[in-house]
Amino acid sequence: MSQWLAQVIDRASTVDDWLNGPRQQALATLKEQSWPTRRTEAWRYTSLHALENLALPAAVSEDVSAPVVAGLDSIDLLFVNGELRTDIGAIAWPEGVRVSALNAADASMRDAAQAVFNMVKPERHLFGLVNDVLATEGVVIDIAAGASIEQPIRIINLATAGVESHHRVLVRLGDEAKATVIEHGSGSGASMNTSFAEYAIGKKAVLEHYRFALHGGAVIHMGGSHFRLDEAAKMNSTLVGYGSEVSRIDVDIHHAGEHAFAKFNAIYLLAPKEHFDLHSNIEHAVPNGTTEENARGIVGDKARAVFNGRIHIHRDAQKTLAELNNRNLLLSRGGYIATKPELEIYADDVQCAHGATVAEIDEKSLYYLQTRGIERSQALVMLNFGFIQELVSQMPNRALADWLAPQLRARFEAMESR
Amino acid sequence: MLTIKDLHASVEDKVILKGLNLTVKPGEVHAIMGPNGAGKSTLGYVLSGRDGYEVDSGKIEFDGRDMLGMEVDERAQAGLFLAFQYPVEIPGVSNMEFMKESVNAVRKERGEDPMTAAEFLKVAKAACQQVNLPLEFLKRGVNEGFSGGEKKRNEIMQMILLEPKLCILDESDSGLDIDALKVVANGVNSQRDGKRSFIVVTHYQRLLDFIEPDFVHILADGKIVKSGGPELAKEVEASGYAWLGEHQEASA
Numbered sequence: 001m002s003q004w005l006a007q008v009i010d011r012a013s014t015v016d017d018w019l020n021g022p023r024q025q026a027l028a029t030l031k032e033q034s035w036p037t038r039r040t041e042a043w044r045y046t047s048l049h050a051l052e053n054l055a056l057p058a059a060v061s062e063d064v065s066a067p068v069v070a071g072l073d074s075i076d077l078l079f080v081n082g083e084l085r086t087d088i089g090a091i092a093w094p095e096g097v098r099v100s101a102l103n104a105a106d107a108s109m110r111d112a113a114q115a116v117f118n119m120v121k122p123e124r125h126l127f128g129l130v131n132d133v134l135a136t137e138g139v140v141i142d143i144a145a146g147a148s149i150e151q152p153i154r155i156i157n158l159a160t161a162g163v164e165s166h167h168r169v170l171v172r173l174g175d176e177a178k179a180t181v182i183e184h185g186s187g188s189g190a191s192m193n194t195s196f197a198e199y200a201i202g203k204k205a206v207l208e209h210y211r212f213a214l215h216g217g218a219v220i221h222m223g224g225s226h227f228r229l230d231e232a233a234k235m236n237s238t239l240v241g242y243g244s245e246v247s248r249i250d251v252d253i254h255h256a257g258e259h260a261f262a263k264f265n266a267i268y269l270l271a272p273k274e275h276f277d278l279h280s281n282i283e284h285a286v287p288n289g290t291t292e293e294n295a296r297g298i299v300g301d302k303a304r305a306v307f308n309g310r311i312h313i314h315r316d317a318q319k320t321l322a323e324l325n326n327r328n329l330l331l332s333r334g335g336y337i338a339t340k341p342e343l344e345i346y347a348d349d350v351q352c353a354h355g356a357t358v359a360e361i362d363e364k365s366l367y368y369l370q371t372r373g374i375e376r377s378q379a380l381v382m383l384n385f386g387f388i389q390e391l392v393s394q395m396p397n398r399a400l401a402d403w404l405a406p407q408l409r410a411r412f413e414a415m416e417s418r
Numbered sequence: 419m420l421t422i423k424d425l426h427a428s429v430e431d432k433v434i435l436k437g438l439n440l441t442v443k444p445g446e447v448h449a450i451m452g453p454n455g456a457g458k459s460t461l462g463y464v465l466s467g468r469d470g471y472e473v474d475s476g477k478i479e480f481d482g483r484d485m486l487g488m489e490v491d492e493r494a495q496a497g498l499f500l501a502f503q504y505p506v507e508i509p510g511v512s513n514m515e516f517m518k519e520s521v522n523a524v525r526k527e528r529g530e531d532p533m534t535a536a537e538f539l540k541v542a543k544a545a546c547q548q549v550n551l552p553l554e555f556l557k558r559g560v561n562e563g564f565s566g567g568e569k570k571r572n573e574i575m576q577m578i579l580l581e582p583k584l585c586i587l588d589e590s591d592s593g594l595d596i597d598a599l600k601v602v603a604n605g606v607n608s609q610r611d612g613k614r615s616f617i618v619v620t621h622y623q624r625l626l627d628f629i630e631p632d633f634v635h636i637l638a639d640g641k642i643v644k645s646g647g648p649e650l651a652k653e654v655e656a657s658g659y660a661w662l663g664e665h666q667e668a669s670a
Contacts, residue, residue: 374491
């Protein structure tokens with residue numbers, strides 16, 4: 001066991017709040033965990049060495065204003081190192097939404113929270129358990145059945161240097177409710193943070209979701225977004241990740257009700273020497289579910305990307321349609337990508353496809369661009385970036401797409417020119 | 419403008435062009451007709467410089483320059499344009515971004531300043547209107563989800579924007595209904611200014627009803643076997659390519 005984890009367990013015993021019940025359970029599970037090594041399958045390609053004897057520098061004050069997204073009319077909740085800086089009470093919330101800080105939840109919000117807390121996220125995630133026992137900060141969002149919330153709710157979490165923080169997001173969408181939630185994380189100073197979100201999506205409810213893990217530098221970021229879909233629920237999620245010292249995100253999508261639909265797109269764009277690890281796990285527990293997953297990444301020099309995409313189709317989950325595609329581009333021979341699609345199918349009447357590729361440029365497309373006078377090197381930039389841009393264009397929110405595209409492009413061009 | 423002398427070319431060691439000669443002067447429109455497998459599309463690819471299309475011997479001179487030493491993009495910058503029979507779809511690269519890069523690459527070669535986004539948008543809109551493509555096509559991925567006709571019109575729009583010296587149209591009529599054909603033909607005719615030259619490659623005479631050629635050549639088994647005026651196209655229309663069999667035997 002690492003010193004750091006021993007310390008987490010010590011600290012957990014001092015946490016005392018209304019979530020004690022599930023926290024104690026998580027703590028018991030956490031104590032049974034062994035610290036991952038290279039032989040631990042889920043951590044095979046991601047070293048936790050940097051965390052073993054974590055010694056963060058002294059905290060420094062940093063600019064903590066929320067990143068502005070032009071044209072995005074969102075309700076913003078700003079957290080700095082997990083601590084809420086926005087006055088939730090001062091916001092004119094649309095009808096049908098109730099929102100509370102995790103540590104200020106009243107009785108009815110506690111009920112909402114308890115219906116979600118650890119009811120969606122599987123207990124196998126080590127840092128999920130850490131978050132379970134330490135995250136006293138965060139937000140609970142409860143959307144009433146049938147409510148359609150037009151304005152996106154953006155949960156911003158800035159990590160500043162020298163701080164370890166743990167942050168939790170709990171969202172319940174009532175039956176036939178509709179909402180957009182954006183988890184927006186950033187920061188690049190030496191820090192350690194965990195950020196886990198759980199979404200319980202009711203019957204015929206529709207969730208539009210974004211997770212931006214725009215960290216960098218010496219940040220150690222461990223996070224997860226976990227979804228449970230009830231009957232005929234729909235979700236459309238886009239994850240955008242930059243790498244950092246170590247970044248790891250786990251996504252779980254659980255089809256708990258029939259005829260649910262999940263679309264999940266992931267983009268990762270790693271500058272030199274960054275590390276990013278995405279594990280996604282789709283559980284088709286019941287028949288007639290659909291999942292479309294597309295993960296695409298570009299990996300810079302000496303950067304390391306890990307993608308593990310599992311689809312698990314249970315014995316009874318007949319008529320499942322599931323597709324998983326992962327494409328990667330290495331910008332130099334010094335880059336590294338470990339990609340592993342995993343299909344486990346126990347039902348016989350399903351349509352399931354998966355594919356993973358590394359560094360394939362379509363020669364026909366390259367030729368076409370060149371016949372229009374575009375130099376080969378420039379054409380390569382356009383095509384390489386184009387394959388990420390394709391997923392950006394699929395984001396339902398135009399303002400977010402327009403904000404993201406030039407940033408990704410600038411990041412990509414800086415990577416190319418090195 | 420273009421001089422091709424005794425051109426022999428092969429694809430994957432299969433000889434396709436077997437001694438092709440062609441001279442195109444400024445402002446001329448040449449139609450190249452011929453049966454399937456004669457080497458019509460290969461000619462376009464060889465002229466454009468596509469990888470895998472090997473020139474075994476012969477010469478291609480374009481606008482006074484030896485074209486064989488030039489890269490694909492250099493040929494385009496020098497004023498060669500190939501409108502494809504099957505334009506490729508490139509999702510993720512917007513038509514707008516693509517054409518702006520392209521126009522500015524060609525302008526750079528001509529010693530002109532790059533266009534600003536606003537300037538480009540203006541000319542792009544006009545070109546779109548000219549070929550009857552809705553403006554929203556500029557925002558879509560290159561040819562992404564376009565119908566066959568829309569792809570062909572997109573090619574002609576690119577041609578209008580790039581203002582090339584020599585345009586090669588590779589079966590731009592294939593798969594088009596009569597209305598789409600007229601749009602394509604009108605786009606081409608609008609670019610005939612007495613200086614710009616065209617090579618119109620087609621299997622059928624139909625397109626030549628709308629784009630009137632100065633010369634018609636019959637390409638068979640890798641070389642031009644007969645040349646004439648517009649009346650030659652009508653002969654082909656009436657009698658097909660069956661007579662080539664005799665001719666090929668005679669010339670063998």
